Structure formats: C-alpha cells, structure tokens
C-alpha cells in the first residue's frame with residue numbers, strides 16, 4: 001500500500017511537471033541565475049535572475065524562478081554567482097589602427113600624426129591589412145565585453161564584413177577627407193563608396209553604415225554639406241571628430257570666425273544622428289548647442305589623456321542634457337580597446353578635474369558605456385540594456401576572482417574593479433561569440449599570427465622610423 005502511494009505521488013509529479021513543460025513557451029536560450037544588471041530606466045538589478053532569448057531577441061528578463069516557469073529552452077547558460085549585463089558600446093574607434101599599437105608613443109599630437117601615423121597609414125593601410133587588423137581588434141573587443149563598436153577608418157567594407165562574420169554589432173563609416181585616402185583618390189569617390197555601403201547593408205541586423213567626414217578642419221564646407229545630404233537621404237548616422245584640439249579651434253576661428261560647434265551648426269551638421277567624437281575644447285554656449293540639437297558625444301578619456309589634448313567637460317555636458325557615450329579611440333592612441341578601462345578612466349578623470357569624488361559616479365559611468373552609448377549611436381531600441389524586445393547583446397562576468405571579492409555594490413564592482421579579462425561569456429543578437437573565455441567566431445591564434453606577420457612587414461619597411469624609435 002505504502003509503495004502504491006509512492007508510485008501514485010510519483011506519477012502525479014511527473015504529470016504535473018510535463019503539463020508545466022508543455023505550457024512553457026519554447027525559446028532558444030535561457031541565461032539562468034546570477035546578478036542581472038538590466039540598465040533599464042529604473043536601473044533594476046535582479047538577484048538570482050534570468051533572461052529568455054528567442055531568435056536573437058530578449059523575450060523576458062526577471063527572477064530565475066519566474067522565467068524558468070514561463071519558458072523552456074534548448075540551451076541553458078548557467079550564470080549562478082556571476083554578473084549578467086548588457087554588452088558594452090564603444091562609440092568611437094578606428095579598429096584597424098591596432099596594427100599601429102605601440103608603433104609611436106609619447107609624442108606631441110601633430111608630430112605623432114605627421115611623422116608617424118599618416119606616413120605609416122599611406123604605406124600600410126590596404127584591404128588585406130585592414131582585414132587582419134579587424135579580426136584582431138574584434139577578438140580583443142569581444143574578450144573585453146564590447147558587443148557594439150562605432151568605427152571610422154578606411155576600407156570600411158572590410159571592417160563591416162569581418163564584423164558580420166565575427167557576429168559583432170558595428171556602425172561603420174568610411175573616413176572622408178579633402179585629400180586622397182588609402183581607399184579613395186577624391187572625396188567624391190569616398191562619398192560614392194559610402195553610399196554603396198549604405199545600400200549594401202540596408203536593413204542588416206548587425207551592421208549600420210554611417211557617413212564619416214573626418215573633422216571640421218580636414219573637410220571643406222562643401223564636403224561637410226555633401227556628407228550631411230547623404231546622411232539625410234538615408235537617415236544614416238554622421239560620425240565626425242569635433243573640437244579635439246586647441247589648434248582646431250584657432251584654425252576655424254581664423255578661417256571662419258567661428259568655433260567648431262558653431263561652425264558645424266551653421267552648416268546644419270549637428271543633428272540627433274550626429275556622433276561628435278571627443279568634443280574637448282567646448283565652451284558653455286557650445287555645450288548648450290549640442291544639447292539643443294540632441295547631438296551625442298563620444299567621450300574618449302584615455303586617448304585624450306595620452307595625447308594630452310585636454311579634458312572634455314563631461315559633467316557639464318551631462319547636467320546640460322547632452323547625451324554622452326564612451327569610446328576608446330584607435331589603439332594607437334590608447335593603446336587598447338578595453339571599455340572597462342575606459343569606464344574607470346572616465347569616472348576618475350572627472351573627479352580629479354572637478355576636485356569632487358561625487359562627480360560621474362559608477363552608475364553614470366556604466367550607463368555611458370552601455371545604454372547612453374547606444375543612444376549616441378541611434379541604437380537605443382536595439383542594444384544597451386537588458387529589456388524585452390531588444391537584441392540579446394549580453395555579457396557574463398566571472399566574479400570568482402580575488403580582485404572581485406567581496407561584492408557589495410554591483411556598479412562599484414563593475415566600474416572600479418572588473419577588468420575586461422574577467423568577461424567569461426559574450427552573446428551578440430542571441431549568438432554566443434565567446435563561451436568560458438573561448439572565442440567561437442574568430443580563429444584567435446590565426447588572428448594573432450597574421451598580425452605578428454604584418455607587424456614584421458611594417459617594422460621592416462619602416463626601418464627608418466624604427467631606427468628613430470629605437471634611438472629614443
């Protein structure tokens with residue numbers, strides 16, 4: 001009798017479980033357990049949380065018990081004891097420049113550009129080298145938790161195709177200049193190339209094509225206007241360096257009797273689709289103009305410090321209502337693409353600048369590296385937070401490491417203690433691109449070997465420059 005009761009109860013439990021299973025909605029993946037940092041508007045942090053994902057889209061975020069009772073998944077990624085958060089958004093970089101990482105450092109900006117970077121770019125930037133560098137840079141970005149990057153360089157069709165293969169989200173913009181570039185003899189050619197790229201990637205889930213005039217001091221007013229027309233025609237982002245140096249300000253004042261922001265505004269270039277990189281040399285009136293035009297800023301604290309260009313007035317921008325995201329700039333002026341470092345640098349730099357430890361707190365820095373950056377790029381509806389309806393761009397951080405114990409406040413931990421190398425798993429639009437610190441969409445050893453071989457070539461051909469470097 002006792003045995004019969006046990007069997008009966010057992011049968012009842014099996015039936016109850018299978019009926020719950022049939023009632024559960026089938027999804028592709030559930031990330032289950034861990035501290036889920038949503039970065040939604042309420043900044044909800046869910047302990048023992050979970051995320052349900054189908055067709056690359058987040059269906060639901062909530063408590064683990066609630067999610068697992070509603071959804072059943074083919075793939076369950078266990079994240080107990082770890083942090084689950086949105087992937088980081090790098091709003092300004094030049095990823096192929098990893099080929100010049102450490103090539104020439106500790107030099108004044110103009111000497112760095114004129115004597116080293118520009119001649120090296122003229123000689124070595126080709127589709128093949130851009131492909132090699134893109135694989136390496138994307139490997140580095142995925143490893144350090146970046147799931148979206150906004151690039152401006154040459155041969156961006158190559159950057160876009162590598163991004164798509166590696167399955168990372170990208171905003172790519174062919175850098176437009178008045179003078180010939182490694183990819184186009186004239187700015188007209190650059191504009192045509194950009195338009196073809198916009199058409200090619202129209203509707204692409206991962207790749208957005210921007211129009212990317214280099215800067216107000218390297219592009220004529222005519223080129224800037226044509227760039228704006230193209231951006232208007234396709235509703236494309238417009239990515240441009242703005243007010244990076246004092247020289248740029250004095251140059252524009254001399255030529256046009258206007259400061260950079262006023263000058264660009266007079267041409268209509270400042271819109272909600274504009275990504276203004278750097279924006280260091282701004283006065284209060286210019287900050288107000290950026291806020292009024294809803295123009296986003298890509299703040300690059302490490303590059304600005306390394307090139308000694310000054311400190312962007314980020315706290316004032318934020319209090320005036322300017323959208324500000326973070327970027328690494330190219331690896332030649334950083335010298336890496338690690339957004340965790342960038343968050344910490346931003347939080348520290350503005351504290352010391354303003355003599356106030358309360359300025360740019362960890363929550364703000366984290367928002368800048370995620371949702372605010374996504375907004376600057378016009379991708380707020382796709383990425384930057386863990387919310388139903390967005391693409392599943394998610395990273396999982398291993399906190400079982402000495403420098404991450406104890407764990408009191410998740411924002412403090414993420415901004416001041418976590419390093420890029422603590423990222424364990426990375427997913428972009430629902431596809432896992434790194435699992436247990438192993439890259440799944442890039443042959444990493446090949447990427448390292450290819451770059452080492454390319455660097456040998458650069459070193460050999462640039463022997464004159466290297467003699468100078470070694471002599472320093």
Ligand SMILES: [Zn+2]
Nearest residue numbers: 241277329330
């Ligand atoms: Zn830049």
